[in-house]
Amino acid sequence: MLPLLLLAVQDAAAGDGGETVPVQPQTSPRDWVSVSDYPTAALNKRGFGVVHFRLTIDAAGKVSACNILNTSGFWMLDQHTCKLLTARARFVPARKDGVAVESWFISNFFWAHGDFDKKDWNVLVKEVTEPISSRVTVKKLPTNYKQAPLTRVRFDARGAADWCNVEQGSGNPAIDTVACEQALAQAERPEMQGNLPRKPDTRMFLVEFVDDSSGR
Numbered sequence: 001m002l003p004l005l006l007l008a009v010q011d012a013a014a015g016d017g018g019e020t021v022p023v024q025p026q027t028s029p030r031d032w033v034s035v036s037d038y039p040t041a042a043l044n045k046r047g048f049g050v051v052h053f054r055l056t057i058d059a060a061g062k063v064s065a066c067n068i069l070n071t072s073g074f075w076m077l078d079q080h081t082c083k084l085l086t087a088r089a090r091f092v093p094a095r096k097d098g099v100a101v102e103s104w105f106i107s108n109f110f111w112a113h114g115d116f117d118k119k120d121w122n123v124l125v126k127e128v129t130e131p132i133s134s135r136v137t138v139k140k141l142p143t144n145y146k147q148a149p150l151t152r153v154r155f156d157a158r159g160a161a162d163w164c165n166v167e168q169g170s171g172n173p174a175i176d177t178v179a180c181e182q183a184l185a186q187a188e189r190p191e192m193q194g195n196l197p198r199k200p201d202t203r204m205f206l207v208e209f210v211d212d213s214s215g216r
Contacts, residue, residue, distance in 0.1 A: 045198050
C-alpha cells in the first residue's frame with residue numbers, strides 16, 4: 001500500500017494596496033514532500049484527507065506561520081502538514097512598490113493512501129468541510145474585533161474536546177482566548193452521517209461574537 005501525496009497550489013497574495021508582485025515558490029511545491037513523509041501512525045490507521053492551509057511568508061521568503069483553514073479531519077495529518085511546509089517551503093517574497101513584504105500562500109494538501117475508497121473520501125469531505133458555528137453575546141465588542149475567530153478543535157477517544165488552536169484570529173487576543181474556551185467547554189464531536197474506517201478526531205469551529213446592543 002503506497003501513499004499518494006498531492007499538493008494543489010491555489011492562491012498567493014500580498015498585502016493590500018500599491019503595486020504588488022505576488023509571492024512565488026522557489027521550487028515546485030510538489031518537491032516539498034515525498035511518499036516517505038506519510039506519518040506511519042496515520043497510514044496504519046488509514047487516516048486520509050485534505051488540509052486547507054495558509055502560510056504566512058515573511059519579507060525574507062521564509063514561512064513564519066502555518067494555519068489550518070480547514071482540517072483534514074485528523075489532527076495528526078494537520079499538524080504534520082504544517083511541520084513539513086514550515087521546514088521545507090521557501091519563497092521569493094512578495095514585493096510592494098519594489099519592497100519585499102509579508103504575504104500569504106494558500107493551498108490544499110491531500111493525504112491519501114494508495115487503496116483508499118472514494119466513497120470514504122466523499123463521506124469525510126462532507127463531514128468536515130463546513131465549520132460548526134456558534135455565537136457568544138458580549139456587552140460590548142472591542143474596537144479591534146474584525147471577524148469571527150476560526151478555531152480547530154481536537155476530540156479525544158471519548159469524544160470530548162481536549163485541544164483548541166485559533167487558526168484565524170478575530171483581531172483581539174482576549175476574544176480569541178474566549179473562543180477556544182467556549183469551544184473546549186461546549187463542543188461535542190458530531191455524529192458521523194456515514195461509515196468510515198476511522199472516525200475524524202478534529203473539526204473547525206467558527207465562534208461569532210455579537211454585541212448585545214446590536215439587536216442581532
